[in-house]
Amino acid sequence: MTSRPDGSPPPPEWAPEREVTADLAAALIGRRFRELRGAPVERLATGWDNTVFLVGGAWVFRFPRRRIAVPGVEREMAALPVLAPRLPLPVPVPRFAGEPSDDFPWPFWGARMIPGREFAGVRPPEDRRAALAAEVGAFLRALHDPALVRAAGDGLPLDPMGRADPANRAARTPGRLDALAGLGVWERDPAVDEFLAKARGWSVPDGEPVIVHGDLHVRHLLLAPDGRAAGVIDWGDVCLADPAVDLSLAYAGFGGAARAAFLAEYGPVPPDREAAARVLALNLSATLAEYAASTGREALLAETLAGITRAIAP
Template identity: 30%
Template sequence: MLNPCADTIGLRYALPVREIPGGAANRCYALGDSLILRIPRDAAAATDLAREAIVIPYAVAAGVPTPPIVEYAGGYMVVTRVPGADAVTAPVAAGFYEAVGEGLAVLHTVTAVPGLDAPAPDDPVALVNAYATGGLIDAATASWLTGWFGRLRRPPLPPVLLHGDVADQNLMAGPDGRFTGFVDWGDARLADPAIDFAKLPLPAADRALRGYLGTPDLGDWPARVLWHHLHWALGRLAHPVPEPGARHWTATPYARLFSIMRFFTAAPGQWTRLLP
């Protein structure tokens, strides 16, 4: 049975309503073939949807490939439908992640959004010290990790508008496998632009950076991106609870840590020079 609100909205648009797979935050419905209806599952999701209502017009105005808002009414949002399916479901073509990087380069030209804050970043060294103090790692390992973060540390970049959840479930691929747009802006914020590459597995992040920068020379960006990957991998170890049914690649608690290890067995030279 459809959500009564979805039925009502479908009648108002004079379009058939069909439930489709949604994210953790929103129930999703196709309105005909051209629109998507998103209804938040709880109060926290409603807050995220309100953030999307603020951010999406800025992304659209900048030229970012993302579906514009047709209607936002607090309890729901209607957007245009992006062709294809998300990259978890659909196969992607060569150049897909490079095109994602090109889209992020456009997004990151937005440096201010009224009502959107830039939270202070966390320091991974504090997490390392907490693990050592709590007896989860030994002093030598803590020193080794602190030294690695020291090698990766770079001067902060000015905050820009981030999508905040650049991962396959939020990247759309058309029938030809090409990138067609970003969806789900509930985690958008102003922050370090390298964070937008930290929810992609490192092989995909490497390709996205090449599209973002428009050159095979990635400069300091691998260090900036690896900083966040390593930080978040350590953070996930503090909460090793599986998320059955979740579609993101880090739903299994140790996925990110072992993904880093696998990547560095055959990583491009611009990355292997960052090893401790």
């Protein structure tokens, strides 16, 4: 971490470059979409890249918080209407598209709300995850169908974050783990260190790229009140990549019988793809745990710390 010239620490990675308030969101939406003018606007969620508002109790609007997120917003608007009818779980379908303007320099969009709670917020018991895991496995089998590349792959970049590269992700992870140890929420595990040391010599899995969500983790899977899957959100990293990029959720979010149920629905996963998925599962879990510990998100912290353990477990 590099200090500022005055010696103060830099802002965290998730700090917004532009913070949209509920009042500003209401103004931006009201000026552009007459039918929503005067509708109540309330903050629904925040992440690294977007601030999300519920409008009129029915519509969810996403506003970028950082310039780096803008290409992802544009990909969501282009890809989601094509993907949605081809997938077995609900995904957002942009209905309102806000263009950049003097009052807000970046695009934003709104879609019908998908009711549900984040997987990380619900934290279903381990012995009740199998049905959910099977639904996610079936969803990813459909998303990773090579035929979908021909239907919806135009314009999508090829793994721009390098998430299918296990050596890349292994090199990025120790710093995250050091941060967790420094925050006092995690103790170093020799098994994790050994796993990461081996992963530095692994290669990107063989195979043709498919369409992937790109950032499929425990905040982006929504659950219904009965614990089943309600939808998949936050598609700003949708791209072409090896399926390992999304299969990371099988290793971070599920273990034992639940993981077996996932794989039974998804299909066989070659060893090199499993290895890459496990490395990314560890990396994403550590990254989200650092974010959760630093922002006071206790449920997310508990789930992602458990994800570190699951990622390397048989």
